[in-house]
Amino acid sequence: MDIENLEELAKELKNDENSTVIALFEEYAKTHNIKEEELEQILSKKHDCFKCESCHKFYCYDEYSFFDEKCIYCCDVDSEDEEEF
Template structure:
């Protein structure tokens, strides 16, 4: 798989069919001599690609909670697990 630029990387990371997004992310950072933190910031600011700190998948703005730094799917799961009556 050829990833030529950050836009291509963001598309691949958000692709639900791609099971190796973390390896792809780490390899891109290593190959382009950029820290993972800086790469994550650039992807979020310029390419609508946000990393969930819980499931370690990547999502677009509409599927991400900045407050929790998680995707909405992990937030929903956490809410369901924490509910006690």
């Protein structure tokens, strides 16, 4: 798949049907000579695309917790795990 710009990349990363988002993200960073951390910052600030540090998928603002740096789905699972003890 040819991704020509960051807007296309963000759209593809947030696509639930795409199972290779990390590979796509890493390839884009490598191809465009951008550090992965820098690419994450650009995607989050300009394209509403945030990487979950837990499941390594990408989500929009409404599905992401800045405090935990995780998606709301991983935060919910963590909360359920804590309640079991």
